[in-house]
Structures are given as structure tokens and as C-alpha cells.
Amino acid sequence: xxxxxxxxxxxxxxxxxxxxxxxxxxxxxxxxxxxxxxxxxxxxxxxxxxxxxxxxxxxxxxxxxxxxxxxxxxxxxxxxxxxxxxxxxxxxxxxxxxxxxxxxxxxxxxxxxxxxxxxxxxxxxxxxxxxxxxxxxxxxxxxxxxxxxxxxxxxxxxxxxxxxxxxxxxxxxxxxxxxxxxxxxxxxxxxxxxxxxxxxxxxxxxxxxxxxxxxxxxxxxxxxxxxxxxxxxxxxxxxxxxxxxxxxxxxxxxxxxxxxxxxxxxxxxxxxxxxxxxxxxxxxxxxxxxxxxxxxxxxxxxxxxxxxxxxxxxxxxxxxxxxxxxxxxxxxxxxxxxxxxxxxxxxxxxxxxxxxxxxxxxxxxxxxxxxxxxxxxx
Amino acid sequence: xxxxxxxxxxxxxxxxxxxxxxxxxxxxxxxxxxxxxxxxxxxxxxxxxxxxxxxxxxxxxxxxxxxxxxxxxxxxxxxxxxxxxxxxxxxxxxxxxxxxxxxxxxxxxxxxxxxxxxxxxxxxxxxxxxxxxxxxxxxxxxxxxxxxxxxxxxxxxxxxxxxxxxxxxxxxxxxxxxxxxxxxxxxxxxxxxxxxxxxxxxxxxxxxxxxxxxxxxxxxxxxxxxxxxxxxxxxxxxxxxxxxxxxxxxxxxxxxxxxxxxxxxxxxxxxxxxxxxxxxxxxxxxxxxxxxxxxxxxxxxxxxxxxxxxxxxxxxxxxxxxxxxxxxxxxxxxxxxxxxxxxxxxxxxxxxxxxxxxxxxxxxxxxxxxxxxxxxxxxxxxxxxxxxxxxxxxxxxxxxxxxxxxxxxxxxxxxxxxxxxxxxxx
Numbered sequence: 105x106x107x108x109x110x111x112x113x114x115x116x117x118x119x120x121x122x123x124x125x126x127x128x129x130x131x132x133x134x135x136x137x138x139x140x141x142x143x144x145x146x147x148x149x150x151x152x153x154x155x156x157x158x159x160x161x162x163x164x165x166x167x168x169x170x171x172x173x174x175x176x177x178x179x180x181x182x183x184x185x186x187x188x189x190x191x192x193x194x195x196x197x198x199x200x201x202x203x204x205x206x207x208x209x210x211x212x213x214x215x216x217x218x219x220x221x222x223x224x225x226x227x228x229x230x231x232x233x234x235x236x237x238x239x240x241x242x243x244x245x246x247x248x249x250x251x252x253x254x255x256x257x258x259x260x261x262x263x264x265x266x267x268x269x270x271x272x273x274x275x276x277x278x279x280x281x282x283x284x285x286x287x288x289x290x291x292x293x294x295x296x297x298x299x300x301x302x303x304x305x306x307x308x309x310x311x312x313x314x315x316x317x318x319x320x321x322x323x324x325x326x327x328x329x330x331x332x333x334x335x336x337x338x339x340x341x342x343x344x345x346x347x348x349x350x351x352x353x354x355x356x357x358x359x360x361x362x363x364x365x366x367x368x369x370x371x372x373x374x375x376x377x378x379x380x381x382x383x384x385x386x387x388x389x390x391x392x393x394x395x396x397x398x399x400x401x402x403x404x405x406x407x408x409x410x411x412x413x414x415x416x417x418x419x420x421x422x423x424x425x426x427x428x429x430x431x432x433x434x435x436x437x438x439x440x441x442x443x444x445x446x447x448x449x450x451x452x453x454x455x456x457x458x459x460x461x462x463x464x465x466x467x468x469x470x471x472x473x474x475x476x477x478x479x480x481x482x
Numbered sequence: 483x484x485x486x487x488x489x490x491x492x493x494x495x496x497x498x499x500x501x502x503x504x505x506x507x508x509x510x511x512x513x514x515x516x517x518x519x520x521x522x523x524x525x526x527x528x529x530x531x532x533x534x535x536x537x538x539x540x541x542x543x544x545x546x547x548x549x550x551x552x553x554x555x556x557x558x559x560x561x562x563x564x565x566x567x568x569x570x571x572x573x574x575x576x577x578x579x580x581x582x583x584x585x586x587x588x589x590x591x592x593x594x595x596x597x598x599x600x601x602x603x604x605x606x607x608x609x610x611x612x613x614x615x616x617x618x619x620x621x622x623x624x625x626x627x628x629x630x631x632x633x634x635x636x637x638x639x640x641x642x643x644x645x646x647x648x649x650x651x652x653x654x655x656x657x658x659x660x661x662x663x664x665x666x667x668x669x670x671x672x673x674x675x676x677x678x679x680x681x682x683x684x685x686x687x688x689x690x691x692x693x694x695x696x697x698x699x700x701x702x703x704x705x706x707x708x709x710x711x712x713x714x715x716x717x718x719x720x721x722x723x724x725x726x727x728x729x730x731x732x733x734x735x736x737x738x739x740x741x742x743x744x745x746x747x748x749x750x751x752x753x754x755x756x757x758x759x760x761x762x763x764x765x766x767x768x769x770x771x772x773x774x775x776x777x778x779x780x781x782x783x784x785x786x787x788x789x790x791x792x793x794x795x796x797x798x799x800x801x802x803x804x805x806x807x808x809x810x811x812x813x814x815x816x817x818x819x820x821x822x823x824x825x826x827x828x829x830x831x832x833x834x835x836x837x838x839x840x841x842x843x844x845x846x847x848x849x850x851x852x853x854x855x856x857x858x859x860x861x862x863x864x865x866x867x868x869x870x871x872x873x874x875x876x877x878x879x880x881x882x883x884x885x886x887x888x889x890x891x892x893x894x895x896x897x898x899x900x901x902x903x904x905x906x907x908x
Contacts, residue, residue, distance in 0.1 A: 170813065174810040174811050174813035175810065176809040176810065177809075180808075180809060182808060182809060184742070184744060184745075185742040185743055185744055185745075185808070185809055186742055186807070186808040186809070187739075187740060187741050187742045187745075188742070188805050188806060188807045188808075189805075189806045189807075189812075189837075190725070190803060190804065190805055190806070190817075190837040190838075191803075191804050191806070191837060192796075192799050192801040192802070192803060192804075192835050192837060192840070193801060193802045193803075193804050193814075194801060194802070194823060194824060194825055194826050194829070195802070195823045195825070196825070196826065197826075198802050198804065198814070198816065201804065201814040202814060205813050205814055208811060208813075212811075292886065295885070
């Protein structure tokens with residue numbers, strides 16, 4: 105029996121065996137060994153995150169595929185599908201409709217804000233010793249005037265010792281939810297966030313989008329628990345290289361910013377180069393330079409990024425290259441080569457991936473030359 | 483047999499007694515006069531077959547008119563069934579016939595046993611079981627639209643032609659009926675007519691009509707004919723038709739609507755069978771006018787054939803055809819584009835641009851206003867509404883409690899545990 109257990113345990117890497125005679129003790133290490141990291145340092149990420157340049161880079165890196173952005177979801181409130189509607193449209197009308205859809209996509213892909221963790225509110229408004237012992241419980245006062253933002257609403261408490269103070273964030277959130285409920289937000293914390301076993305189970309199943317969507321509804325972006333949950337999820341995605349599950353969703357931007365902020369974009373960079381999106385690799389290098397200003401030739405990457413913004417978004421590798429593509433891609437390759445030399449921590453892997461891309465690129469550009477020749481254009 | 487002997491002895495004994503009695507009284511001369519008595523009656527003159535025939539037969543003219551059928555029909559019964567030699571109305575023990583001669587070391591004697599009161603009942607029961615008409619019992623998978631009748635039942639793929647087999651095909655009977663036709667020398671004769679639809683569920687289907695003297699022959703003919711007249715239909719996204727359409731044949735009118743995935747086939751049963759044969763999974767069809775089955779089938783097939791694909795529609799209109807789906811947040815998906823697109827100025831003012839109106843050929847379906855149900859005006863309905871208003875969120879709350887506590891309970895259960903115990907006891 106013990107032998108069998110030992111065998112099973114050695115097969116699973118995540119289990120730890122402590123062996124001493126005469127019995128074998130197997131401890132399942134189901135808990136993830138991911139340490140959550142917060143935006144709680146000296147620097148505030150918000151000013152960097154909200155600059156239009158960074159926003160554009162993040163949006164472009166999201167690589168939005170509209171079939172995924174507008175995909176069928178389970179939480180749409182449709183108990184049964186509906187019969188599709190059809191319209192005959194002229195070219196102009198169609199363009200208008202597509203423009204409208206793009207606006208809708210922008211809303212769906214709005215990146216959740218990245219903020220520094222809030223400071224606790226500790227503001228005493230007055231002390232009234234005459235009220236000591238007046239009552240055994242606290243009094244909470246909420247200004248429920250219509251049209252005030254939740255953050256600016258006056259919510260104060262009178263303690264039993266007669267102190268009148270502003271409420272802290274958790275009480276504010278609860279009272280705001282009581283008087284002005286946000287749909288989907290629960291007053292009590294959902295089990296999937298409070299129960300670690302359940303949370304890890306969700307991550308193991310790869311339900312990242314569900315976790316992040318629900319965290320966005322349940323918490324404010326400057327809450328520590330929000331940042332804890334999201335950082336664990338982002339790291340889980342990074343460790344398992346499941347970037348494609350978050351692509352075309354609003355969370356890819358936040359994840360990229362998180363990884364860049366915490367100097368761990370190597371895996372993402374490797375995945376991007378391996379899948380042949382060299383331009384996105386340049387964008388990522390430019391983003392890193394924007395955030396940390398530590399990339400050698402960073403300004404070159406930034407100017408190249410501006411050039412890339414003018415080209416249409418690519419959802420898959422190109423089958424045929426044009427002259428402009430070849431020029432742009434060769435510039436990108438040079439840029440990335442420099443980046444790997446100066447900033448990469450996994451140089452050999454990056455170089456190998458880039459070599460693979462180069463071979464593919466060479467093949468395609470030769471094909472292009474051959475075709476030009478065949479058509480008699482050279 | 484035994485009973486017959488018994489009755490014979492009864493018949494014989496009475497005249498014998500008549501003869502013997504005066505002799506017994508005189509007791510003088512042994513003057514015996516023996517007269518043969520023949521017990522002849524209508525019932526023992528003819529064999530059972532002929533007797534039964536006289537009761538059950540119907541004249542030729544009568545049979546043609548349909549007499550001797552239906553509820554009052556008399557059926558032949560075998561009265562010997564359930565009867566055993568040696569047992570009868572009087573329960574006698576006959577050694578050597580209904581019992582062994584020697585049992586153990588005892589020689590059995592002929593004797594009367596107590597009567598069996600249930601014997602006659604059992605006999606009647608056996609006789610009744612012969613008369614009752616038993617239908618062919620089919621399993622629910624084999625069963626058609628109704629009982630064991632043919633319409634709706636599957637009769638397999640059409641027969642192979644040479645080496646070409648109909649693989650993946652299945653045939654459904656839509657109609658099987660008998661027709662009477664007049665012939666010069668035979669007069670009125672019966673013919674069977676069958677209509678079937680065959681298809682492979684992947685766009686190929688056809689229907690056929692067959693006539694023959696016998697029902698199976700008619701079905702076979704119809705099936706093979708259907709196999710010869712296959713048509714191909716394109717199916718949109720593998721589940722429905724390309725657009726709504728109106729179709730008619732004779733006085734039969736059908737309004738067919740395209741539906742979403744998972745809607746099912748909500749239509750006449752014949753149309754449902756046709757759709758299953760073709761491979762259409764979701765449509766709604768409303769029948770108007772005559773419900774002649776053959777007309778329905780023909781009208782529906784004509785309607786399907788007259789469908790235009792999205793490419794054709796776009797080409798006809800010279801406009802982009804755009805699809806909006808609720809589940810995709812109404813993202814405009816271009817399903818078909820023409821080679822050249824008209825501009826707004828090129829479209830005449832009175833042209834039909836509404837998609838449904840265009841594909842229905844400007845035919846507008848009358849949609850009757852739905853009136854509220856009669857009870858909504860009654861006083862009891864208001865009482866009901868008032869009474870059940872307080873329960874309106876209970877289901878939601880129950881669900882929330884189950885999520886939070888794993889059971890239907892609240893924070894009060896922890897404060898008052900004794901209440902919980904009492905509840906569980908009661």
C-alpha cells in the first residue's frame with residue numbers, strides 16, 4: 105500500500121513525500137505557491153497606465169478578434185437563443201454599422217484601471233464626550249442624495265464613545281451597495297474568492313476570464329483583495345502560458361501591464377515571438393521602455409511602434425508579404441535582436457525563437473522575390 | 483366426448499324407464515318392446531364448421547357494402563378448447579379415463595366428486611379470449627403517429643438499384659389509404675395508395691406516391707419511386723432554412739419561418755417528417771386552408787426548392803446582406819456581398835428593403851392581437867395576485883441561502899438552535 109502511494113506521489117510533481125520508517129507520509133501540495141504582489145510601492149502605476157501611448161500599446165497587444173469579442177456568453181440573460189435578424193445594407197450603411205460595432209467593442213474591451221492600493225480612511229470629525237454610554241451600538245449615517253458618486257458620498261459613523269468619524273472603505277462599500285446596488289455585486293464575499301480551495305480549482309480549470317470578470321464586479325480596483333486575486337491569476341496565466349485565453353478580452357491589457365510593471369515579460373515575449381508576431385514583440389519592448397525606461401534603443405522601439413500603429417491589425421501570420429511588410433518586419437527583427445541582447449533574462453530561448461521566425465521570414469521574402477520575378481516586375 | 487355420452491344416456495334412459503315402469507308394476511311377463519329413438523336436432527346434424535359459417539358469413543353483396551365488420555362482428559370460437567375428456571358439468575371420477583384405475587393398492591371406483599363451481603367461468607373466459615381482437619403491439623420507437631398504423635412509421639431505405647445502395651437513407655410513411663376504383667369487368671375494386679418521403683438527413687430527400695392492390699406493395703413502390711426522385715436542399719448552418727417563405731399548392735397555404743438553433747420542429751407532422759428526412763432541425767410552419775396531406779407535401783417541397791441562398795439574395799438586391807444575432811450583441815456580420823453594390827441614390831423609393839417582407843414576396847402575415855385571458859377580469863384573480871405577492875421572491879431567496887449556508891436557513895438558526903431541533907422532530 106505504502107509503495108503504491110509512493111509511486112503515485114512520485115508521478116505527481118506537486119506532491120511532497122516525507123519518508124521515515126516505518127510509515128510514508130504523503131502531503132498533497134494543492135495550494136499554489138504563487139505569492140501575490142500588489143501595486144503598493146513608492147511609485148503609483150496609474151499615471152503611467154492612463155497615458156494614451158500606453159493605452160494604445162495595451163489595446164494593440166490585446167489583438168482583438170471580433171468573433172471572440174462578440175462571442176456567445178453564458179451570462180447574457182438569454183434563456184434561449186433568438187432567431188437572427190437580417191438587413192440589406194448599402195456600403196455606407198454597412199460602414200456606419202461597423203463603426204457602431206467598433207464603439208461597442210471598445211466598451212467591451214475597456215481595460216480595468218490599474219491603481220495603487222488605497223490608504224485607510226482615518227478622519228475624526230468631532231469628539232463628543234457627552235455621548236459616552238448613550239447607546240451600546242454604533243450609528244452609521246449615509247447621505248443618499250441622488251446624483252452623488254459613490255466615492256464622494258458622505259458616510260460617517262458615531263462610535264459608542266461619542267467620536268464622529270468618516271467610515272473606512274469596507275463599511276463605505278457595504279453601505280453604498282445597500283443603498284445603490286451594483287448588479288452582480290454581493291454584500292458578502294463570494295465563496296470562490298473566500299475559499300482558497302475553490303479559487304485554486306477555478307484557476308486549475310483555466311477559468312481565468314470568469315475569475316477576473318467577477319473580481320471586477322465584486323471589488324474596486326484599488327482594493328488589496330482585488331489586487332491579490334488578479335495578481336495570482338495573472339501569474340497563473342503566465343506560468344501556464346495560457347495567454348490566448350485572455351487575448352481579445354479586456355483583461356489582457358491589465359495582465360500585460362502587470363507583467364511589465366513587475367519585470368516579468370520574458371515568457372510573454374517568448375510566446376509572441378514563437379507565434380510569429382514580431383511587431384507585437386516590438387510593441388511589448390516599447391511598452392517596457394514606456395513604463396521603466398530601461399530598454400537600450402528604447403526610443404527606436406517607440407518610434408517603430410508608432411509606425412506599426414498605422415498598419416492594419418493582424419490576427420494570424422501573413423501568408424504573403426508585400427514590400428512594406430518586408431521592410432517593417434526586418435526593422436522589427438533588428439530591434440528585437442537588440443532587445444534580447446540588452447534586456448532578456450532567457451537569452452538563449454529568445455534567440456532560438458527569433459531564429460525560427462527569421463527562417464520563416466526569409467522563406468516568405470524569397471517567395472515574394474520569386475513571384476515578382478515570375479510576374480516580370482523586377 | 484364424455485359429456486356427449488352422458489347426454490346420450492340421459493336421452494336413452496327416459497324412454498327406457500317409460501317402457502320398464504309398467505312392466506315393473508305388472509311384474510308378470512317379460513314383454514320388452516325396444517324402439518330406436520334417434521336424437522336428431524339442428525345442432526348435431528351438421529359439423530361445427532358449417533354451423534359457425536351460417537352464423538358468421540356475410541353475403542357477397544353485403545361484404546362489398548362493408549357488412550360483417552366492426553363492432554357487432556361475430557367471430558368463430560373453438561368450443562372444444564379448454565375441455566378435457568372425462569370432466570364435465572357433473573364432476574365424476576372415471577377410473578381409466580380421468581383417473582388411474584389403481585391408486586396405490588386400491589382399486590378406484592366410479593364416483594361423484596364435489597362440483598367445481600369455477601369450471602364454467604374458466605371455459606367462458608377461454609372462449610372470450612378467442613373473440614377479442616388483438617392489435618399488433620409495437621415498441622415506442624417503431625410506432626408511427628398513431629397506434630400500429632403505418633403513417634409515421636419507418637420502412638427502411640429504398641431498394642438498391644443494381645450496385646448502387648441507398649446508404650444512410652430512411653423512409654417514412656406519410657399516408658397509406660385504400661381507394662376504390664371502378665373496372666369494366668370487375669366492378670368496384672380496392673386499391674392502396676401510399677405516400678412516403680425518403681432522405682439521408684444531409685440535404686438529400688424525395689417523396690413518392692405508389693399504388694397497388696396490396697398495402698405493402700404500394701409502400702414498396704412509393705419508397706422506390708421516392709428514391710428515384712431525390713432533390714438536394716442546402717441547409718443554413720446545418721440546422722435551418724435560409725429565410726422565411728410562403729408556399730402554396732391548391733388550397734393549401736404554408737407559412738414557414740426560419741428559427742434559431744434549439745427551437746425544434748414546430749409544424750404539421752408530415753412537414754416534420756420531411757424536415758427530418760432532409761436534415762432541417764429548427765423551423766416553424768403554419769398551415770392555412772386545406773390540410774390535404776399530399777398538397778402539404780408538395781407545397782412544402784416547392785417552397786424549399788424556391789428558396790434563395792444568401793448569396794443569391796444579395797446578388798438580386800445588389801446590397802450587402804448583414805446578419806444580427808442577439809447572442810453576439812448584434813454584431814453586424816456580412817453573410818453575403820454582391821459583386822457590385824448599389825448606392826443609396828440608386829435605390830428607388832418604393833423598393834422593399836425589409837428582409838422578411840422581401841423574401842415573403844411582400845406577403846404580410848396576419849398577426850392577430852392576443853387578448854388577455856378571461857380570468858384576469860375576475861375578482862378571484864385579484865385575490866390570487868394579492869395572496870401570492872409575498873411569495874414572489876422566495877425562490878430566489880432560497881437559492882441565495884443555499885449558496886451562502888448550503889441549506890435553507892439563516893443567521894437566526896445559529897442564534898436559536900433549539901428551534902431547528904423542533905422543526906426536524908416535527
